[in-house]
Amino acid sequence: MSSPSRPRSAGPTATGLVLAASAVLLVHLVQAQTGTTGLLVGLGLAVLPLPFVLAALTWLNQSARVPARRLALCLVWGSCAAATIAMLANGWASDTLTALQGSSRGETLGAEFASPLIEESAKGAVLLLTMAPPLRRWARAARLAPTPPARARLRHRAVATGLVLSGFSACGFAFAENVLYLGRAFTDDQRQRLDAIGLGLSPSLRDYDDTVRTFVLRALLSPFAHPLFTALTGLGLAVALTSRRRWPARLAAPLGLLAAVALHGAWNAAAGLGTHGFLLVYAALMVPCFAALTGLALWAGARPGPGVR
Template identity: 45%
Template sequence: MASYPGCPPPQDHAPGTQPTGAVPHPRWWERKGVRVTALATLLAVSGAVILALVREQTGTEGFLVGLGLAVLPVPLLISAFRWLDRVQPGPWRNLLFSFAWGACAAALIAIVANSFATRWIETATADPTGADTLGATVIAPVVEESAKAAAVLLVFLFRRRDFTGIVDGVVIAGVTATGFAFTENILYLGNAFGTDQLTGTGPGLTSVTAATFFVRIVMSPFAHPLFTVLTGIGFGVAAVIAPDRGRARRVLLPLAGLLAAMGMHAFWNGSSSFGEYGFFAVYAAFMVPAFGLLTWLAVYVRHRELRTVRAELSAYVVAGWLAPPDPFALGSLKARRLAREYAAYYGGKEAEAAVTEYEAYATSLALLRHRGRKGRAGADFVVRERELLEALWERRHHARPALAYASQVAAPMWRPPVYAGPMPHVPAYNPYRY
């Protein structure tokens, strides 16, 4: 039977039955709201339990001192990871989840599992010193890195659109480890303060609290993020592999990153057994170079993303979706900032928000197209591309003047290049649709 414009299509199923090909309704435990509520409840319960455990071990006064000192590096580390994520900023909800998981769930798992394993080894071997050493160098790295990696895995599985490459893996892993280190530092600093109280040592450079603060907050606030970032890199590399290709690599790469994180963590924890100056030798010869190398890698990948944005968006200029200055401006962090400032000055907060969203959607579009050209995009490539293009089109009135101004200020002699590359599929621009 034929159908006519404005009329519903004929039904090919009996009344009251589900049509052929219809998507079944998700069961109650598969609904997004149920999963979010369950996860929030888990984190809240974990936070309450870890708070009680840490306070029990340190005392109220020690807990407050530890909390005040442990919070100092957190804004710096979070700001560093957000700076790294400026090209394609991930949503705040992912960062909040990652930090909460590290500070609550991962810390609780670590405290319970490490204590249980150390006591079991001590009971089995009757050697308390050996049990502590084995627990710090073998048990703790495995338990702690696995607990932190769980947050990266959850974002990778359930927030797949927000997890597209190495930078996303580094940011999620680093923020998770920052939350974990925050809780761990409260415990260590609170216990150090309690030791000073018992020995009658006043506040000063010779106190245990000052020594602990120097080692954990001044010298090595990046230690836990550095370990877990290796896991994030493994997931980030796996994210750029096509879903229907290299399935073994998509599993083995995160595992390899996790094993590397465990190995580095164990080496760091074992440095105290390398002699009087073992800790400082490992710090200077291993930790600092590794930190510098991973920082360089992350910054390099970020600049490569900017080059990709500039190159991939040119095809959409030819198709009429974007203005000629857009690819250059969107491929420069300086031009992006100038565009937001221009929009805020002439259009207010609404215009600034529109330009910020335009930059984010355009970056997602460029990286999506890059993956599509290499055969790494998912089955929803065409749908996702259309969504991003329509989101850009809705914000063009605020974004185009701002980006045109920014491109001229950032590079006054710049002229739009002529796109001469191949023209794979680009949705046709239809002005009458809008």
């Protein structure tokens, strides 16, 4: 009786070791770019929007009823493993594209195509582990009792589960990314402030303009950006795992990932359009997409049903 327990415990243990190792590596990679002070400041500022995003996802989870262990796995995966994979792969892709296409074009291709593909794939990978087993059980249950109410409950649960799990993974990723960007902005501001003092200029709050702008953009204007992107992957996977038709079952998951990459790439491209161009993309693309996602979340959370085990 003791030997079967070893394989069951080996999986969680190995997962825990991988996540712990990726967390240590991530801290080292971020600290190399921000310094210790920048890392601590980035951590403090990146935490501030986290409760609001998690509260919204927790509310939706009242419908999906995903166990806390799966939510924790997605959150830690996004903040540790996915963020580490993205930092390493983005750096390699940027160097490769710059060498092949030149500095300007290489950076553009990296930001608008390579990075979205890498990041959305890294965030969405954990969904294969956390979504597939429960949704397959639900699909089998719905086929055994193929009544319209049963199918409707399945659709609600599948959508809610896809939104919740993808949201937790993306929320963790956004937190780690915010630590990097905020810490780096603070470190740059600190250097400029020291340069200003060396020139005999009086220090002021304007010395930290870059930190403030980064915080406003990432924590106030777009705290739900990453969950919005990855939600498309979660929705595609939910449709693929619960559809009774052949082509949706085969195409929904890759199409969901491609949609997430496209929206992410459009968001990254907006950063190079200047203030007016960015605000135009924000109002014309991000706000309607977020409104549609909110409506979908309200629909998915409107009907209680079985939880995910």
